[in-house]
Amino acid sequence: MTDYAELHSHLYGCLTLDDLRYLAGRNKPRWEIFLKSYESAYGRSADIQDLMAPESDSRLRSYYHFKGPPDFPKFQSAFDLIIALSSTEPGELFEVASRVCAREPAVHAEYRQLFSPMISVSEFEEKTGALAEAMEAACKNHPGKTFRLVMSLPRNPVTGPVLFESVRTLKRAGKNIVGIDFCAQEEGYPPSLLSDLLSAIKSAEERYSILYHVGESFRDKSVESAVRWVVEAALAGAHRLGHAAALGMDPDVFRGSTREELASERLDQIDFEIKNYDSIREFILARPAPGSAAAMVPNKDQLSQEARDIRASGKKVVSVFYSPERTEFLRAFQDWAMSQVAATGAVVECCPASNQAIIGITRNHPLLRFLKSNVRCVIGADDPGIFDTDLEKEFETVRKWGVSESEIAQLKKNSLEFTSEKLTSVD
Ligand SMILES: [Zn+2]
Structure with missing residues (x-):
């Protein structure tokens, strides 16, 4: 039995090649979605002839696994392969969640799921209900382990609150949903845009953790502004911050750039x-x-x-x-911001393989600075299917960075303590 929890993973990002084959057998693949995406990312056509046959394993792997260097269209084409193969109808959701839970090495896992922002309320409730039931069944089928559902809502201040009300309806009806996550595109969605919704989530009678991806992608702003967004998300009540890379990235990466x-x-x-x-x-x-x-x-x-x-x-x-002076100020500003985040008690979820593939952080990972500060952190696998990883490999990666055995033990212990239910029980 392992001694850690998985606190940052997206359900459909956990799929293996076998799961993809299962989806292809169950649904009528919408190949056009993947073909178009692949072509625009790679400038050549994907060969989908017999792609789902076992002997095409290496080709499927080459289309699905993405390890960087950072190239968002290439990552998107891997994700679009999943979208092309899936229908997310309730029966599929139940089966996918059951499969992912069955092979989960962690003793406790929280899975997030984002549906299309165009979804109707009734569809959202039906699909979310199927996922909650799958988690409940998995808890019964795997004694000693716990599996929990976190729903990702769009950052849109109009649809987000509507879908949150649906989550509340489901939870009041007995479905176990432990948290609300915000993921997907960050740019254009400052934490202040969602302050009303975050307050509503915090003050709900039922308990929900607030999980908030922030400071991962900030192509549209200065690093200082990205750091500020992380602080603002923590001050707005986020219990856990997804990535928050801007908070601890090595400022020298930006030195001399505009x-x-x-x-x-x-x-x-x-x-x-x-x-x-x-x-x-x-x-x-x-x-x-x-x-x-x-x-x-x-x-x-x-x-x-x-x-x-x-x-x-x-x-x-x-x-x-980023002159030498500004770069040094940035380093100091990050340290100050870390102290502010630490004071809120927010937990940073670091995802090494994801950060390597999406942001290109291969050395001086923010985790190394977080460990020297008072910021509480955990390790997550994010989209382990696409990044071809799992939590064991993630711990191996941080070990190679020089993170000590006692620090790894602390990270594991943190993961068991910073679950959604434990974080919201002390609010
Ligand atoms: Zn994530």
Whole structure:
């Protein structure tokens, strides 16, 4: 029996090649979805002739497994293979969930599921109900293990609340749903957009953990703004933060580069730094070797002047250049932000294989900084089917990074303590 829990995985991201064959046999594959996606990602056609036959194993593997380097269309084409093969009708959902639970090595696992934002309320309830029943059946069929369902909702502030009401209806009717997750595209959806929904989830009579993917993909903004989003999500009440890579990525990765962001995003960042000015400055000065750290903090007058200049210019987009000074400020700002996240008690879910494939983090993983800070963290496999991994391999990866046996033992212990039910029982 293993001594850890799987707290960050997406149900349909857990499929094996055999599961894909099962889906292909059950449904009429919508090959056009995969073919179009593959062609646009790779610039050549996929060969689907006898693709699901056992002898085509290596070809199927080459279309399905994705390990990087980061290339979102290529990752999407692997995911579109799943979409092409699946129907997500209730019978399929029950069978898929049962299969995934049956081979789960962890003693406790929470699986997330996102449906299309176009789904009707009745369909959502029917499908979610099937998943909850599958988890319940799996608990009975595998004594000593627990399997829990977390529903991912769209970040859209209109449909998110409607589907949350459906989750509540199901939970009141006895379906065990332990948390609400927000995943998929981050860009364009600041945590503030969902503050009402997050408050409603927190204050619901039934208990739900709030799981929030943030700081994983931030192509549209400065690193500081991405770090701020992580802090904002934690302050808004997220119990666990998915990836939060921006919070601990090595600033040297950005040194010498220029990023662009909306002027409104930069203004939000300036407001944030002014509001927290004393706290940031005190934190930096209290570090063991502040050196010229104090000088790195832009002063309030400079920040206010920059805000006035941006407003006067009428610019929609501003550039942020990572000079040596700015890079060092970023490092200090991240450390301060980690202390803020740690103070909320939010848990960061680190997913090594996923971060390598999607973000391209191959060394100096944020986990190494989190372990030196007070940030609580766990390890998850995210989409183990696509990344061809499992939690054992993930622990092996962090071991290679120099994470010690005692730290690994602590990460495992954390996973058993930071389950949705335990985190929400102390709210
Ligand atoms: Zn995820």
